[in-house]
Amino acid sequence: MRATMLYGKGDVRFEDVAEPTIQKPTDAVIRLAASCVCGSDLWPYRGLQPVDQPQAMGHEYCGVVEAVGDDVTSVKPGDFVVGSFVLSDNTCPHCNHGFQSSCQQREFMTGAQAPIARVPLADGTLVALPAQPDEDLIPSLLAVSDVYGTGYFAADAAGVKPGMTVAVVGDGAVGLMAVLSAKQMGADRIIAMSRHKSRQDLALEFGATDIVTERGEEGIAKILELTDGVGADAVMECVGTETSMKQAMYGARPGGSIGFVGVPHGVTFDGQELFFAQRKLLGGPAPVRRFLPDLIDQVLRREINPGKVFDLHIPLEDVAEGYRAMDERRAIKTLLRV
Ligand SMILES: [Zn+2]
Numbered sequence: 001m002r003a004t005m006l007y008g009k010g011d012v013r014f015e016d017v018a019e020p021t022i023q024k025p026t027d028a029v030i031r032l033a034a035s036c037v038c039g040s041d042l043w044p045y046r047g048l049q050p051v052d053q054p055q056a057m058g059h060e061y062c063g064v065v066e067a068v069g070d071d072v073t074s075v076k077p078g079d080f081v082v083g084s085f086v087l088s089d090n091t092c093p094h095c096n097h098g099f100q101s102s103c104q105q106r107e108f109m110t111g112a113q114a115p116i117a118r119v120p121l122a123d124g125t126l127v128a129l130p131a132q133p134d135e136d137l138i139p140s141l142l143a144v145s146d147v148y149g150t151g152y153f154a155a156d157a158a159g160v161k162p163g164m165t166v167a168v169v170g171d172g173a174v175g176l177m178a179v180l181s182a183k184q185m186g187a188d189r190i191i192a193m194s195r196h197k198s199r200q201d202l203a204l205e206f207g208a209t210d211i212v213t214e215r216g217e218e219g220i221a222k223i224l225e226l227t228d229g230v231g232a233d234a235v236m237e238c239v240g241t242e243t244s245m246k247q248a249m250y251g252a253r254p255g256g257s258i259g260f261v262g263v264p265h266g267v268t269f270d271g272q273e274l275f276f277a278q279r280k281l282l283g284g285p286a287p288v289r290r291f292l293p294d295l296i297d298q299v300l301r302r303e304i305n306p307g308k309v310f311d312l313h314i315p316l317e318d319v320a321e322g323y324r325a326m327d328e329r330r331a332i333k334t335l336l337r338v
Pocket of ligand 1: 090100
């Protein structure tokens with residue numbers, strides 16, 4: 001089969017690779033219904049993360065089980081499944097506490113920008129749907145496996161509750177999903193920080209009530225202005241830079257919470273500053289597995305449409321263009337038709 005390999009900065013190739021097979025008794029092999037490009041794929045693509053050898057790309061997936069290892073009991077061939085981008089056993093103490101992304105057996109999914117993929121720790125990682133989903137739900141089910149699950153964790157980690165005033169830093173795919181998540185959790189006022197028209201429109205569609213175009217100190221001032229000088233109850237940080245982290249920190253009120261899911265690059269904390277800021281911080285790779293059953297239900301009930309975050313749909317074989325479009329910000333997120 002042909003699949004996506006990253007050779008180095010800006011060098012994505014769709015080329016012949018060996019078809020995945022069951023390697024361990026806890027594996028499953030699935031045929032993907034669709035795949036996509038993640039914002040985090042752009043870090044190595046842009047040369048901001050070293051690529052020592054060609055890497056199999058892709059960690060967001062949903063599709064039909066083709067084969068399972070001897071120990072797998074929760075899914076079977078023919079099942080339509082959605083999994084998390086973090087592979088977990090879902091039985092260890094950290095998994096039991098709902099932090100499957102810190103599983104004692106944690107691995108990260110790779111090789112999902114392909115027609116067929118191997119999913120290790122299948123029992124702990126995959127959730128089977130009750131039946132084959134309607135075709136039009138595939139983008140939203142795919143979104144659940146990472147981008148929506150990550151936005152949802154940002155809102156959960158920030159402790160979003162009904163009636164709250166919240167802010168979202170970042171208008172990338174995850175930021176937009178954080179807006180949708182805050183809406184689902186009942187936030188009253190949702191301030192989205194965005195300076196791009198098309199992203200503002202999508203944020204408003206997902207439930208944002210206010211748009212702030214300013215950044216940095218000005219952005220913080222604007223959030224304070226909108227909240228009578230107090231700050232937001234909860235802020236979701238979905239970028240990962242020093243500036244965005246500061247915006248999140250000081251856009252929140254004292255005692256408020258920050259859920260941060262942008263992978264930090266060059267972010268540092270000062271102990272004294274944290275001490276006097278009095279904000280709660282929780283972040284990291286999202287334990288999407290905790291939310292999967294609920295998020296899948298939200299999609300199957302047609303309550304939400306997170307798949308709208310994919311504003312470019314192209315064939316898998318054109319994956320290199322999918323990366324370029326996101327790198328050049330021509331697309332928010334690329335869906336790859338398998
Ligand atoms: Zn575990």
